[in-house]
Amino acid sequence: MNAYLGVDIGSISTKGVIIDENNNILAEKYLWTEGNPINAVRNLLDGLKLQLNDDIKVKAVGTTGSARKLVGAILNAQVVKNEITAHAIGTLSLYPDVRTILEIGGQDSKIIILDDGIVADYAMNTLCAAGTGSFLSSQAKRLGVEVEEFGVHALKSKNPTKIAARCTVFAESDLVHKAQIGHKKEDIIAGLCKAVASNYLNNVGKGKKIKAPIVFQGGVSKNIGVTKAFEEAIGEQVIVDKYGHLMGGLGIAIFAKNQGREGEFDFNIKDMVFETKGQECDKCPNNCEIISVYRNGVLIDFWGNRCDNGALI
Secondary structure (H helix, E strand, O other): OOEEEEEOOOOOOOEEEEEEOOOOOOEEEEHHHHHOHEEEEEEEEHHHOOOOOOOOEEEEEEOOOOOOOHHHHHHOOOOOHHHHHHHHHHHHHHHHHHOEEEEOOOEEEEEEEEEEOOEEEEEEOOOOOOHHHHHHHHHHHOOOOOHHHHHHHHOOOOOOOOOOOOHHHHHHHHHHOOOOHHHHHHHHHHHHHHHHHHHHHHHOOOOEEEEEOOOOOOOOOHHHHHHHHHHHOOOOOOEEEOHHHHHHHHHHHHHHHHOOOOOOOOOOOOOOOOEEEEEEEOOOOOOOEEEEEOOOOOOEEEEEOOOOOHOOO
């Protein structure tokens, strides 16, 4: 059986999906990047391979996410695309009528507006971590609650606390103050969930026409408290798929399959030595920063150059 691998690697988490010819998911894995994308990919492939039968052969690979170029070079990927494209393709494969995609990840968030299955508009927020997964995780630790339990606590609240979450620093000080003056923990958590939704809609979603069907994805979509907050703020049902945290990987796997360019893929990269080097090119006034990737001491890819001079490094 032919199969296709999609890897979505970000600064916080690394996701992998293997699909068959009909886009059915044969294997999936979600793990933390932990600041080492190369090691994360090694562990990802080990986890995916354990889920497959010996007769399944990966014929094409696609990568997306912030480290897509690096991982694409390591895996010799046929397709390397941005997250907007990957998330749109993945979501459309499950929800062909989707009009709005809300996505909140570990350190960034995005909104994608679709019209008849085509991306009509989008926006991303990467300037501030307020309202992202890492923001919620840090507040969970401060409150002594597992972030996975945030949603359950939020739904218990009858009077959510108002939290100023437009900035991480202000949100933390406001949270501490509200806790000190006696606000209940579930009310503070519910307030944080509402603040995340409000912050997203007032920044990433500012000026966008949010229309149903609406699909919410990314790691934060697993927080039922934030999902409820979005539904209350928008006034529409918000769909959360069980594969919502893997949608980028699913989309880039489908993209790789549909490209029609196939090759043999080797899961065993554990014994290979990968090294990255960054250097500034001084051969022209651009002073480009060139990133080079080596496998077992041999250059396999580089990027960052804005002219041919950088290609000679």
